[in-house]
Every structure is written in structure tokens, then in C-alpha cells.
Amino acid sequence: MWRFLVARASLLVVLVLAASSAMVAVTSLAPGDVTTESAMFGATTAQVARERARLGLDRPALERYGLWLGRTLRLDFGTSFRYGQPVASLVAARAGHSALLAGVALICAVAIGLPAGLLSGSGRFPRTAAVVAGVSLVLLSLPPLLVALLLTFVAARTGWAPTSGMQSAGADAWSTGARILDVAWHLVVPVLALGLPLAASFERVQQAAAADGAGARHALAASARGVGLARWLWRALWRPTASPVVSVFGLAAGTLLSGALAVELVTAWPGLGRLMFEALATRDTPLAAGCGAAAAAFLAIWTTLGDLAAWWLDPRLRPEAGR
Amino acid sequence: MTPPGEALEAGPGRGRRRVPIAVAVGLSVLAVVGLVAVAAPVVATNDPSTQFADRVLAPPMPPRFVDAAGGWHLRPFIYPQRLVDRLEQRYAEDTTRPISLGLFVGGALVRPVDAAAGPWLPLGADRLGRDGWARLAFGARRSLGVAFTACAGAIALGLLIGLIAGYAGGAVDALAMRAAELVLVLPVIYVVLAARAALPDTLPPSTVFALTTTVLTLLGWPMVARGVRAIVAREAVAEFAVAARAMGASPLRIVWRHLAPATLGFLRTQALQLVPAAILAETTLSYAGLGFSQNAPSWGTLLHDAADIAVVVDAPWLLAAAGAVVAVVLAINLATLEAVHRR
Numbered sequence: 011m012w013r014f015l016v017a018r019a020s021l022l023v024v025l026v027l028a029a030s031s032a033m034v035a036v037t038s039l040a041p042g043d044v045t046t047e048s049a050m051f052g053a054t055t056a057q058v059a060r061e062r063a064r065l066g067l068d069r070p071a072l073e074r075y076g077l078w079l080g081r082t083l084r085l086d087f088g089t090s091f092r093y094g095q096p097v098a099s100l101v102a103a104r105a106g107h108s109a110l111l112a113g114v115a116l117i118c119a120v121a122i123g124l125p126a127g128l129l130s131g132s133g134r135f136p137r138t139a140a141v142v143a144g145v146s147l148v149l150l151s152l153p154p155l156l157v158a159l160l161l162t163f164v165a166a167r168t169g170w171a172p173t174s175g176m177q178s179a180g181a182d183a184w185s186t187g188a189r190i191l192d193v194a195w196h197l198v199v200p201v202l203a204l205g206l207p208l209a210a211s212f213e214r215v216q217q218a219a220a221a222d223g224a225g226a227r228h229a230l231a232a233s234a235r236g237v238g239l240a241r242w243l244w245r246a247l248w249r250p251t252a253s254p255v256v257s258v259f260g261l262a263a264g265t266l267l268s269g270a271l272a273v274e275l276v277t278a279w280p281g282l283g284r285l286m287f288e289a290l291a292t293r294d295t296p297l298a299a300g301c302g303a304a305a306a307a308f309l310a311i312w313t314t315l316g317d318l319a320a321w322w323l324d325p326r327l328r329p330e331a332g333r
Numbered sequence: 334m335t336p337p338g339e340a341l342e343a344g345p346g347r348g349r350r351r352v353p354i355a356v357a358v359g360l361s362v363l364a365v366v367g368l369v370a371v372a373a374p375v376v377a378t379n380d381p382s383t384q385f386a387d388r389v390l391a392p393p394m395p396p397r398f399v400d401a402a403g404g405w406h407l408r409p410f411i412y413p414q415r416l417v418d419r420l421e422q423r424y425a426e427d428t429t430r431p432i433s434l435g436l437f438v439g440g441a442l443v444r445p446v447d448a449a450a451g452p453w454l455p456l457g458a459d460r461l462g463r464d465g466w467a468r469l470a471f472g473a474r475r476s477l478g479v480a481f482t483a484c485a486g487a488i489a490l491g492l493l494i495g496l497i498a499g500y501a502g503g504a505v506d507a508l509a510m511r512a513a514e515l516v517l518v519l520p521v522i523y524v525v526l527a528a529r530a531a532l533p534d535t536l537p538p539s540t541v542f543a544l545t546t547t548v549l550t551l552l553g554w555p556m557v558a559r560g561v562r563a564i565v566a567r568e569a570v571a572e573f574a575v576a577a578r579a580m581g582a583s584p585l586r587i588v589w590r591h592l593a594p595a596t597l598g599f600l601r602t603q604a605l606q607l608v609p610a611a612i613l614a615e616t617t618l619s620y621a622g623l624g625f626s627q628n629a630p631s632w633g634t635l636l637h638d639a640a641d642i643a644v645v646v647d648a649p650w651l652l653a654a655a656g657a658v659v660a661v662v663l664a665i666n667l668a669t670l671e672a673v674h675r676r
């Protein structure tokens with residue numbers, strides 16, 4: 011177990027370094043730099059040259075990479091070219107917003123997807139199963155980008171939820187409770203956009219696992235013994251199928267990350283995806299590197315947690331059990 | 334309530350009757366969209382880039398069979414549109430002057446017989462007064478073109494790598510599979526984003542097409558390669574393969590004639606999963622402004638035009654491309670239902 015954790019930790023370091031280095035390379039190789047891509051319109055050539063010298067952009071790309079690497083290894087992530095703020099605090103704040111969005115979306119997806127999949131896969135409710143399968147098929151065909159667009163349209167048309175941002179104007183002056191409610195109100199559209207397609211994919215996996223499990227001997231035996239329906243669903247059907255379903259959570263990380271970008275772009279949610287998008291577009295090298303590192307760390311930690319959860323549920327999968 | 338055993342027996346029988354309808358619907362939707370894409374120049378009602386200054390954000394002009402007085406007509410017609418207020422972008426229909434639609438008028442499939450009534454915009458116009466339907470039809474070419482090319486590329490690359498890895502085994506196999514796993518964990522859209530950000534903002538459409546398909550191919554092959562490798566590794570020890578080797582067949586012949594055919598069914602289901610993914614990737618990329626440019630409509634650039642919610646609220650027809658994407662992806666999912674049930 012410890013060997014596994016050490017291996018994953020070193021993989022995390024490698025992944026973070028690779029992702030952030032790739033970001034540095036991409037923003038450095040791209041035509042133009044932050045002085046041409048951001049608000050320096052109307053500046054004189056001398057002003058631009060001074061700004062470039064201040065940011066160190068006049069040095070060769072390889073030397074810049076060396077300097078960046080040296081600072082990063084000392085955990086100094088630099089200052090964003092564009093915002094003039096430390097990258098670490100900027101990324102941390104935005105990552106928090108993204109984590110809030112992804113976390114609530116994930117909870118909704120689990121709360122909707124798993125029970126729906128369990129019911130439709132149990133074979134006890136054929137009508138419900140048909141409806142759930144149809145809804146799932148439609149939702150699976152609706153990626154977060156399109157759900158976000160459609161929900162934003164509906165929200166703007168009917169006014170039942172705000173369509174962009176995370177807070178109402180002037181919310182900073184409100185009481186804590188009002189601010190929390192305000193954020194929750196703003197979460198409705200992005201959470202549904204991110205969570206509904208995810209719920210559908212969870213439902214499909216749980217449905218397949220439950221359909222397999224419903225014919226298993228222990229489930230039939232429990233059913234023959236006259237175990238009550240709720241207890242049968244929970245003990246005989248759900249518990250044994252939990253581990254294949256949990257292993258899908260690991261794969262959901264990619265969906266959450268990619269979907270979050272589309273949703274954040276459409277709904278103007280101030281998250282990590284949009285920050286990275288802006289950083290790449292404005293050639294903000296330190297910020298792009300920081301965002302890449304955060305995304306890579308999230309991916310590595312998430313898949314590790316997914317594996318640990320699967321092992322906790324099913325000892326047969328543990329590394330010391332096999333081979 | 335039925336006991337589980339009975340429900341299991343009833344399941345497949347019901348499924349067999351229900352599934353072909355879903356597959357038929359899916360395939361016919363795909364066929365229609367494919368036809369529109371291929372025949373875009375003929376199906377389009379106008380040139381996709383022409384800007385009609387008097388038609389900015391004009392609402393759709395559906396073909397009608399019932400006139401304003403409630404009378405039915407066998408031949409479809411439209412009511413010509415008139416600009417009422419340029420600032421508020423209000424339009425009115427001239428219900429006194431119905432204009433019939435004719436087949437094969439002036440090189441187009443369907444067009445009003447009287448050109449004097451102004452352009453016919455079946456799906457309305459965008460913010461520059463361009464024909465939404467024409468842009469959707471030409472966009473289908475580009476979006477589906479990227480998706481199918483990328484899918485074909487990923488299948489070919491995955492098949493090649495999977496065949497080599499599965500047949501060779503050993504270090505080659507291990508290397509190929511580690512590479513595949515590495516690509517699999519990458520969040521696709523960020524990789525595409527970063528790769529695209531390294532290039533100039535505006536590129537000619539042909540370059541964008543080549544780049545997008547290449548990147549999507551490079552991201553799509555691992556799933557294919559893993560599956561092909563598993564099948565080939567299993568089949569390579571089967572009697573017919575051993576017999577072929579004993580008869581002196583070359584490795585190339587064994588792999589191509591005896592092992593590759595076993596992967597066909599798998600490749601078909603993979604292809605049907607790769608196409609929607611590629612369509613969505615192109616859409617997201619162009620929506621973010623990193624795909625095709627405005628002069629080259631794709632479904633993603635059409636949605637990019639619809640990014641301003643303040644405009645879309647009053648002009649929902651700008652979201653037509655979203656409907657097209659959903660229709661195609663849903664159709665593909667319906668068409669694959671059968672394959673999923675069989676598995």
C-alpha cells in the first residue's frame with residue numbers, strides 16, 4: 011500500500027511538472043506575447059520594450075524556461091503577467107470556485123444517477139426502467155456545453171435563475187447567509203449543465219451492474235427468502251455492485267475537467283477552466299503554468315482516490331491481494 | 334410486480350421488437366443529415382456568407398401549408414418578410430402576398446418561384462444577416478467532415494498500433510499500452526486548447542481542418558488500440574492462427590488475413606463512439622473561438638455566434654446548431670443501441 015502511495019506521489023510530481031512545462035512551452039512558442047495580446051494598445055514602442063524587459067520576455071525562450079523551472083522547484087510560482095497578482099493565490103481562489111461547482115455537480119449526479127440506475131437495473135420496475143433508459147439516452151447525447159447553452163437560454167427567457175457569474179452585483183455588502191443563498195442561486199444552471207450528463211453516465215453504469223447482479227444467486231436467494239424490496243435493493247443488489255460503479259468515478263474526473271471548461275465559458279463561472287483559457291489566450295506564461303499544474307494535480311489525486319475507494323470496497327482488487 | 338427471474342426472461346423478447354425501430358430512426362436521421370452535408374450547395378437557400386443588411390436577426394420563415402385565412406394549400410408557400418423597425422429589429426410578414434415554393438428553381442433544390450420577394454431564410458438570419466439554414470447546411474459539411482476524418486484516422490492508427498502490439502507482445506506491447514494509458518488520462522479538451530493556443534489565432538479553414546483532425550486522431554487512438562490488442566493477443570494463439578504459422582505464412586499475412594478480421598465488430602462500435610466525441614470536441618473548440626473562423630461556418634462557429642445570451646434570448650433560432658449536434662449524437666446513440674444490447 012505504501013509503495014503504491016509513494017509511486018502515485020512521484021507520478022503526481024512528474025505529471026504536474028510535465029503539464030506546467032507544457033504550458034510554458036505552449037505560451038512561449040505561440041506567436042505574440044502578453045504585451046501584444048493584452049491591454050497595451052496605444053503604448054509606445056519604448057513602453058512595450060520596457061514592459062517586456064520587466065517581465066523578462068526579452069530573453070531567449072530556453073533561458074526563460076530555466077528561470078521558471080528554478081523558481082517553481084522552490085515553490086515560487088511567480089506573478090501573473092496580466093493580473094499582477096501571485097499565481098498561487100489566483101489559482102487557489104479559482105480552483106476553489108471550480109471545486110465547488112464540480113463537487114455539487116458530482117453530488118447531484120450521484121444522488122440522481124445511482125438510485126435511477128439501481129431501480130432500472132433491478133428488473134422489478136420495467137416501466138420506470140424504460141423511461142429512465144430513454145431519458146438517459148437523451149442526456150448522454152447532450153454534452154455539458156449544449157446543456158449549458160440551452161439552460162442559459164431557458165433561464166434568460168424565463169428569469170428563473172441567473173445566467174452568468176457567481177454572485178449578484180453588490181452581494182459583497184450582504185450578510186453571510188444571503189451571500190451563500192446568492193451563490194447557490196447562481197449555481198443552478200452550471201450544476202445542472204455539468205451534473206445531468208454525468209448523472210446519465212452513472213445511471214448507465216449502475217444499471218448494467220445491477221442488471222448483472224439481479225440474476226446472481228445471492229440476489230435470487232434473498233428474493234426467494236422474501237426479503238423486503240427496499241432491503242433487497244440495498245443489501246442484495248447495491249452493495250455487491252458498488253465497486254465497479256466506484257471505479258467509474260475515476261473516469262469521471264476527465265469529464266468534470268473538460269465539462270467544467272465548457273460550462274464555465276458559457277455561464278461565466280469564475281473557475282479554473284476559464285482562468286486557464288484566458289491565460290493561454292493572453293500568453294500569460296506563469297498563470298498558464300499554474301493552471302496546468304493545478305489541473306494535473308487534481309487529475310492525479312482524483313484517480314488515486316478512486317483506486318483507493320475501489321480497494322476499500324473490494325479487497326480482491328488490492329495490489330497485495332493479486333499476483 | 335414481477336419476480337426478477339421472470340423479468341429477465343421477458344427482457345430480451347421485448348428488446349428485440351423495440352430495438353430495430355430505434356436503430357431505424359437513428360440511421361434515417363444520420364442519412365438525412367449526411368445528405369444535407371453532401372448536397373449543401375444545392376440544399377442551401379442562399380450563399381452562407383452573403384449578408385442581407387435588411388435581414389439582421391430576422392426570424393425564421395417556415396414553409397407553410399395553411400394560409401392566414403385558414404385555407405389549406407397542397408403546394409408549400411412562404412409569406413415575404415418586411416423590415417418594420419431597423420433599430421428594434423422587428424419584422425412583419427406580408428400575408429397578402431403568398432409566394433409558392435418551387436423545386437429546382439435557379440440551381441437550388443427548393444426556392445421561392447418569385448425572387449422579387451427578397452431572400453428566403455427558412456431558419457432566420459444571424460447578427461450579420463446571413464442565412465442560418467445555409468450556414469447550418471455548410472456547417473454540417475465541416476463538422477461532420479472533421480468528425481468522420483478524425484474517426485477514420487483514429488481507427489486506422491489504433492488498428493495499426495493494436496495489431497503490432499498484440500502480435501509482437503513483449504516490450505513493444507508494454508510500450509504501446511503505457512503510451513495509450515498516458516493519452517487516455519489526458520483531459521482531451523485542455524490538450525486541444527493548449528495545442529491550438531500555440532498557433533496563430535486565425536488560420537485558413539483547410540489548415541484548421543487538418544490540425545483539428547490530426548489532434549483528434551492522436552487523442553482518439555488509445556481506446557481502439559487497447560481493444561484491438563486484446564482481441565489480437567487472444568486470437569493469435571487460436572488454432573487457425575497457429576495452423577497458418579505452421580504452414581509458413583508470413584507475420585504480415587497472419588495479422589492481416591487471420592487476425593485483423595476478428596476486430597471488425599469492435600471497430601464498428603468504436604467508430605460509433607468516436608464520431609460523437611469528435612463532433613463535440615470540434616463544437617467546443619470552435620465555440621471557444623479556437624476552431625474555424627467566421628468565414629468558414631461549422632456547427633461550433635454557429636454556436637460561437639450564439640454566445641451572447643442577451644441576443645439569443647430574442648433570437649432562439651441562433652441555437653439551431655445545438656439542435657443539429659444533439660440530433661446527430663442522439664441518432665448515433667440510437668443506432669448503436671442494437672450493438673449495446675447484443676454485447
